[in-house]
Amino acid sequence: MLKKIVNILQKFLINNNNDNSETFESFLSNFSNLKLYQSQIDMLSFLLSSSSQKKAIQASTGSGKTLAYLLYSLYKLSIGSVDHVIISTYSKTLQEQILNSLKSFFNEEATVLKGTSNYICLDKFEENKENFNYTNFIPPHIREKVKVSTDYCRPDYLPLCNFREECEYINLISTLDQKKIIIINHYLLSIVKKFSNKKVILIIDEAHTLNKITKKIIFTNEDFLPLEEPNPKNFDSLRKYNLALEKYYSQLKKFKLASRLGITQPGSYDISLENTINFDDIFEVLFVSATLPDDLPEEIDSLYLSDQRSWEGINIVVKDVNYKYDNYYDVFAETIQKAKSQYDKVIVLCTNHNQLDFIVKNFPECLVPGELSPFEVISKLLQGETSLVAGMNTFWTGIDVPGKKAIIMSKLPFPAPNNSSDQEFLTGYAHMFKTFKQGIGRMLRSSACCGELTILDNRVVKFPEILNYLQELEMKGASLYIETEKNFQKKPQLRVIK
Secondary structure, eight states: OOHHHHHHHHHHHTTTTSHHHHHHHHHHHHTTTTTOOOHHHHHHHHHHOOOOOOOEEEOOOOOOOOOHHHHHHHHHHTTOOOOOEEESOOOOHHHHHHHHHHHEEEOSSSOOOOOOGSBBBBHHHHHHHHHHSSSSOOHHHHHHBBBOOOTTTOOOTTTGTGGGOOOOOHHHTTTTGGGGGGEEEEGGGGGGGGGSSSOOOOOOOOOOGGGEEEEEEEGGGGGHHHHHOEEEEEEHHHHHHHHHHHHHHHHHHHHHHHHHHTOOEEEEEEOOOOOOGGGSSSSSEEEEEHHHHHOOOSSOEEEEOOOOOOOEEEEEEEEEOOOOOOOOOOOOHHHHHHHHHHOOOEEESSSSSHHHHHHHHHHHTOBBBSOOOHHHHHHHHHHHHHHHHHHHHTTHSSOOOEEEEEEEEOOOOOOOOSSOOHHHHHHHHHHHHHHEEEEEEEETTTOOOEEEEEEEEEEEEEOHHHHHHHHHHHHHTTTEEEEOOOTTSOOOOOOOOO
């Protein structure tokens, strides 16, 4: 395999002043046990041959994009072409998966950086510990009170904080420049500015999600009232004064945001986060996705790979039911029960909490994200500690379960509508179709994958684009059975997956 890779890539390295076939061959020899798909060889060839500062790769889910860009990045680090690699993705689960992939063959400094709300402020916890009484798991409503925030950890307060040396978040931020690889999510892209004087490869994984970066902000009546900055004389401790200041600055931001956006009524609002990163200022940028967005930067070198993998050994069943039918939950339960009787790994892709609640009530052994992160839930499935897991969002776009399995889609993943306009339907449909294909992609993660994928939504036949996509998979070897009113009583004639 190593010799084949080198022979294919050699012609792209001969005329490069910094990289050459000998150094790349030497680099690859460290990973001689890795087996690469042809698609990964094509991606590496593209990345090494392109001289563009901005590159993009579109390749199907499960085609090995992560390993390809990790090998490319590690090679660039190994020869000193770049100082740091920053990988940005859509969710915390994907961050953990990338780090897990990296650890299998990379021992240098790499870290995951999450948003501040994922870290506990020991100073806040000390102030409130008598009221908490929690050890291992801190409930969400308590965590909200003790999470790290930049409004609390202000530069003028940090030197006075008794827990500064022990703070996980502050220590992580202060040592970022020592990490060769940093894995962030799209909400933290502004961190790239801290490396403005360094040569950085910025990899935007799941690039199609960049335009979906929103933050849910809840406005209360209090957020529209005039604000008065707290007076330190009214507090008996510096910590209590700092807590009051944190609340003041947080409300001030919301007050200004409401004024800027014209929000005048209490409620929950999805606020789009502005991307303030200028990709032209970064040494090298790579956009990667199964479906690249239309608004990529100009002067970009792109590679589009079609999915040539075989879907042999995979059954796809579309049930003649949908969430509006009276018997929907009966079919839902029957489908899960049948999958459990045939497979050791069953994954249910849900679209709302009602579906999750139903599964947990009827299948108590099912693990769902909550106390455990999505990544931890999937890890327990892979380790055989459970045979049934269910989840939303990340489960559609960011989990990796190789081998034999059953996947159940609760329904087509349309986003919840805000109104009934034609434009919103078109936007929602485009979002649904991308998420649907991402969900389908959870099935084929490696050449050893096989099993059954069941879609509990007969609306599939109403959308030609979805139907054509499933039929394309059938042409690639999948067994496709679509129940309709006409053949609803018939049993699917599918291969038995052994």
